[in-house]
Amino acid sequence: MRAKKNEWLTHEYFRTYRIANAVDTIMRDPFSYLRHLEGLTVNDGIYDFLPHWQKESALHKFIRYVADEILMNDTDGPTRVPFGSDPIYPDWILPVDAAMLQYGIIDEPLFFIPDEPVPEEVTDSGGDSSESKDPYHVVNACYDYLLNLRWTQVYEDLMSRITDEVFYVMFLNRRALANLNEFLAMHVGEVASDHFGTDEAPLVDLFVRDGELKRVRPPMWARRAVFYRDRGRCTACGTDLSGLIDTLNVGNYDHMMPLARGGLNDVTNLQLLCENCNLKKADKIVAPSNRYRRWY
Structure with a gap:
């Protein structure tokens, strides 16, 4: 019998366990992360979870949300990955490009971090310390790149690959799944039929x-x-x-x-x-x- 098109996954395990651990940690104590989860459930976001038996399950949606947040946070530093054949003076790219390269979605980086970090003196209540920080123009360039990348097909392909891998790892964990569904149930329980707009009428029948x-x-x-x-x-x-x-x-x-x-x-x-x-x-x-x- 011929194999189904999507029957097999090729795993690269790029941050798979880090993302899975983040999902599990959030679900163990979601109230500590409510501010970060607002984009997932508020402003009718919970409606995406309501249709029965979606193959793009609740866990898929949650993994995608967390993975996207992690990649966005990489731009704040930014988090750097060396690229190129020169081990001493490599070019630097963001983890999102490193991931797309590893998954074979792109052949060359789409973005290079423009500058090296510069030292700055950071003073706080504990005293002086020297940290390596990036100039604002570098951070802004990284942020703008990822913000625009999120609208592209290559980013969608990346998120699908990451989501499938993390789902594969986490689906065995019934406790994590139960915690996720308990969190979502709080929002489902607040849904009332008079909240639906005219274009959301089919949801009433659910x-x-x-x-x-x-x-x-x-x-x-x-x-x-x-x-x-x-x-x-x-x-x-x-x-x-x-x-x-x-x-x-x-x-x-x-x-x-x-x-x-x-x-x-x-x-x-x-x-x-x-x-x-x-x-x-x-x-x-x-x-x-x-x-x-x-x-x-």
């Missing part, structure tokens, strides 16, 4: 009542992804649900953050439970198991 999305059966691709991620076992008690050992055990695709509490119909909000564990959990918010089978 809800059974204000703040609660309709229950929609997960599509096959979502069930397969969760089944194999959880190794065909109940994540709470470990009961085999593959049907190979016991054909009477029934698997349930449980919303970790219940729909009644603002949960999403999203692949990142699912876990595999046996019928008994699912009935015990009902619509309560229960931290998912952090037990995983060893690979060998």
